[in-house]
Amino acid sequence: MTVTLADVAARAQVSPATVSRVLNGNYPVAASTRERVLKAVDELDYVLNGPASALAAATSDLVGILVNDIADPFFGIMASAIQSEIGGPGGRAGGERLAVVCNTGGSPERELTYLTLLQRQRAAAVVLTGGAVEDAAHGAAVGNKLRRLAEAGTRVVLCGRPPAPEAIAITFDNRGGGRELTEHLIGLGHRRLGYIAGPEERTTTRHRLEGHRAALAAHGIEEDPRWTVYGRYDRRSGYEATLELLRRDPSLTAVVAANDTVALGACAALRDSGLRIPDDVSVAGFDDLPFSIDAVPSLTTVRLPLSEAGARAGRIAMGREEPPPGGIATVRGELMVRGSSGVPRVG
Amino acid sequence: MTVTLADVAARAQVSPATVSRVLNGNYPVAASTRERVLKAVDELDYVLNGPASALAAATSDLVGILVNDIADPFFGIMASAIQSEIGGPGGRAGGERLAVVCNTGGSPERELTYLTLLQRQRAAAVVLTGGAVEDAAHGAAVGNKLRRLAEAGTRVVLCGRPPAPEAIAITFDNRGGGRELTEHLIGLGHRRLGYIAGPEERTTTRHRLEGHRAALAAHGIEEDPRWTVYGRYDRRSGYEATLELLRRDPSLTAVVAANDTVALGACAALRDSGLRIPDDVSVAGFDDLPFSIDAVPSLTTVRLPLSEAGARAGRIAMGREEPPPGGIATVRGELMVRGSSGVPRVG
DNA sequence: AGCGTGACAGCAAGCGCTTTCTATCTGATG
DNA sequence: CATCAGATAGAAAGCGCTTGCTGTCACGCT
Numbered sequence: 001m002t003v004t005l006a007d008v009a010a011r012a013q014v015s016p017a018t019v020s021r022v023l024n025g026n027y028p029v030a031a032s033t034r035e036r037v038l039k040a041v042d043e044l045d046y047v048l049n050g051p052a053s054a055l056a057a058a059t060s061d062l063v064g065i066l067v068n069d070i071a072d073p074f075f076g077i078m079a080s081a082i083q084s085e086i087g088g089p090g091g092r093a094g095g096e097r098l099a100v101v102c103n104t105g106g107s108p109e110r111e112l113t114y115l116t117l118l119q120r121q122r123a124a125a126v127v128l129t130g131g132a133v134e135d136a137a138h139g140a141a142v143g144n145k146l147r148r149l150a151e152a153g154t155r156v157v158l159c160g161r162p163p164a165p166e167a168i169a170i171t172f173d174n175r176g177g178g179r180e181l182t183e184h185l186i187g188l189g190h191r192r193l194g195y196i197a198g199p200e201e202r203t204t205t206r207h208r209l210e211g212h213r214a215a216l217a218a219h220g221i222e223e224d225p226r227w228t229v230y231g232r233y234d235r236r237s238g239y240e241a242t243l244e245l246l247r248r249d250p251s252l253t254a255v256v257a258a259n260d261t262v263a264l265g266a267c268a269a270l271r272d273s274g275l276r277i278p279d280d281v282s283v284a285g286f287d288d289l290p291f292s293i294d295a296v297p298s299l300t301t302v303r304l305p306l307s308e309a310g311a312r313a314g315r316i317a318m319g320r321e322e323p324p325p326g327g328i329a330t331v332r333g334e335l336m337v338r339g340s341s342g343v344p345r346v347g
Numbered sequence: 348m349t350v351t352l353a354d355v356a357a358r359a360q361v362s363p364a365t366v367s368r369v370l371n372g373n374y375p376v377a378a379s380t381r382e383r384v385l386k387a388v389d390e391l392d393y394v395l396n397g398p399a400s401a402l403a404a405a406t407s408d409l410v411g412i413l414v415n416d417i418a419d420p421f422f423g424i425m426a427s428a429i430q431s432e433i434g435g436p437g438g439r440a441g442g443e444r445l446a447v448v449c450n451t452g453g454s455p456e457r458e459l460t461y462l463t464l465l466q467r468q469r470a471a472a473v474v475l476t477g478g479a480v481e482d483a484a485h486g487a488a489v490g491n492k493l494r495r496l497a498e499a500g501t502r503v504v505l506c507g508r509p510p511a512p513e514a515i516a517i518t519f520d521n522r523g524g525g526r527e528l529t530e531h532l533i534g535l536g537h538r539r540l541g542y543i544a545g546p547e548e549r550t551t552t553r554h555r556l557e558g559h560r561a562a563l564a565a566h567g568i569e570e571d572p573r574w575t576v577y578g579r580y581d582r583r584s585g586y587e588a589t590l591e592l593l594r595r596d597p598s599l600t601a602v603v604a605a606n607d608t609v610a611l612g613a614c615a616a617l618r619d620s621g622l623r624i625p626d627d628v629s630v631a632g633f634d635d636l637p638f639s640i641d642a643v644p645s646l647t648t649v650r651l652p653l654s655e656a657g658a659r660a661g662r663i664a665m666g667r668e669e670p671p672p673g674g675i676a677t678v679r680g681e682l683m684v685r686g687s688s689g690v691p692r693v694g
Numbered sequence: 695a696g697c698g699t700g701a702c703a704g705c706a707a708g709c710g711c712t713t714t715c716t717a718t719c720t721g722a723t724g
Numbered sequence: 725c726a727t728c729a730g731a732t733a734g735a736a737a738g739c740g741c742t743t744g745c746t747g748t749c750a751c752g753c754t
Contacts, residue, residue, distance in 0.1 A: 353711095363712095364713080395711085396711070399711045400712075402710080403710075403711040404712055
């Protein structure tokens with residue numbers, strides 16, 4: 001069998017209690033004893049039994065990070081930042097924590113399943129990232145779960161997700177960013193702007209689109225319903241949606257995409273249609289992922305401080321930073337004007 | 348306090364043993380009893396205590412996935428594929444498994460720490476992805492850990508990592524891919540090729556570089572040591588390394604990068620230096636990440652079947668697929684010739 | 695000398711679940 | 725009608741660790 005605490009105790013000629021205390025460092029132990037124990041641990045290559053420890057102490061060193069799509073750098077960057085703040089020592093002395101990221105694939109059921117799994121493991125904290133699905137039933141179910149988690153002592157933090165009464169939230173100002181972006185294009189002279197939205201039922205999608213529409217409205221531009229197409233947050237979707245937009249109205253002078261990945265697909269579609277960027281059509285994205293600056297022309301977009309927000313969420317989850325007043329912090333995006341947007345062709 | 352098995356048992360008027368059996372479905376229980384129990388579970392909103400269960404049953408439903416950089420789609424894509432194969436029912440009936448991805452950041456210590464943490468949690472399986480660090484001491488330490496994990500019943504699978512005696516491995520043929528890529532360039536007429544390698548002590552770096560050199564050697568091209576620069580696997584590194592290569596030898600007609608991200612940085616550097624791709628300098632990457640086809644010109648690279656390999660590793664880890672004969676499967680990359688490589692300028 | 699006071703160390707009672715072994719009941723069988 | 729197998733249900737013994745409480749010393753004080 002595997003080595004147990006008792007084995008170590010026997011070897012070090014102390015009681016199991018003492019070994020436990022040495023390992024946890026939360027009770028005075030004579031230096032000489034400690035050394036003897038540590039030596040035994042080393043010699044036997046002892047590894048604590050996590051479940052047993054968690055059961056007895058009624059706490060765990062697991063921290064869950066939920067993401068919609070782990071293959072998308074948007075989430076990867078946030079997850080990385082969150083995790084980097086969690087790895088280090090936390091509450092319990094010597095507290096190595098196991099930060100785990102769970103991929104929901106954007107599915108409400110999987111989100112709930114993971115939350116239950118995390119609850120089952122008595123996770124120390126949970127960070128939910130990215131837009132939420134707008135469905136009353138699901139929203140209530142998630143809210144319930146979050147409340148239960150919180151009741152059980154799990155710290156719950158939202159990052160890049162709209163606020164919820166059950167948790168602390170670091171939210172992105174998607175509406176403001178969307179508005180600023182479109183105002184930039186309007187300022188350049190664009191009047192006919194296509195919009196490629198994300199999945200219809202997501203908060204992120206809705207907020208960015210609302211910002212876009214607010215900008216149009218503020219400038220007295222009446223929106224043509226043909227100018228909006230919904231899709232997924234991937235390149236393919238951007239490609240196809242752009243072709244569709246072009247089919248519906250070839251006179252569009254700008255295409256605003258739900259995010260950078262989609263924008264890249266849009267660029268490809270425009271190029272394949274023989275249109276130049278930005279001479280014929282301007283393109284704008286959202287997020288400012290690392291590859292966006294390398295697009296040709298480089299992408300005009302809204303930079304979201306993913307790393308900073310993630311790091312902050314991680315620190316709050318570890319109780320290492322005060323939650324923002326009111327439990328909600330809104331983080332603004334920064335407009336990055338680059339080569340993909342320009343003055344529209346005359347006509 | 349939280350609801351326990353005993354509470355459910357009391358409510359359903361059965362013994363805790365029966366509740367456990369209903370939940371695990373591994374022992375005959377009368378339909379009527381089962382229903383009563385399930386009803387009680389539902390009414391009390393009972394959630395199993397993971398640690399207690401793991402302790403008693405001496406098994407856990409945790410599966411660890413180790414990645415070098417979660418913000419890099421290379422790993423994100425693999426992790427996503429692995430996780431998708433793990434989420435479903437596995438060994439234990441109703442077996443929801445918690446697939447967790449751990450970000451080592453390429454650091455050997457963190458790799459070891461995570462391995463210990465997973466061992467501590469008595470993980471059901473562990474999948475290590477990506478290149479390993481080439482350091483004898485660390486290699487031995489990891490080997491040891493893997494052996495211990497395997498001894499404790501944890502299934503260990505390597506994915507995109509060189510084979511090790513302690514585990515089943517799905518390996519990428521980085522050497523072959525590197526060779527094929529460079530041969531393609533040589534075939535186009537290139538004779539002076541710069542190479543931007545990854546971090547010096549990684550297996551992936553070494554293998555790809557070896558393939559490159561093998562191709563050069565096979566064609567009687569003597570390599571100039573100035574033509575190789577080491578860096579990190581990121582865009583910045585590619586940018587800087589390219590400027591350095593250009594400084595060392597402005598007559599280079601091609602730049603081969605350690606991966607696509609680096610290649611993108613290289614493209615940017617070339618463009619900023621006033622050089623056209625591929626007219627003045629050809630560029631090649633490795634991996635064929637989703638954004639590579641959107642580069643302008645689109646990137647010539649070697650496609651690695653990340654999803655397929657990950658899925659397979661996941662299935663093997665879950666015992667749902669036979670391990671390959673000999674415990675090692677080598678997966679080849681596929682040369683993708685695209686716009687970034689062309690005939691060198693004369694001279 | 696007598697005793698309060700720290701500083702350590704050990705005992706033992708769980709933590710909430712799984713599982714072996716045993717008990718009970720129901721039909722079916724001869 | 726006695727007997728036995730089969731099907732369920734329960735009792736209880738842990739799984740390996742944490743921790744409240746109880747010693748046991750060795751000092752230093754009055």
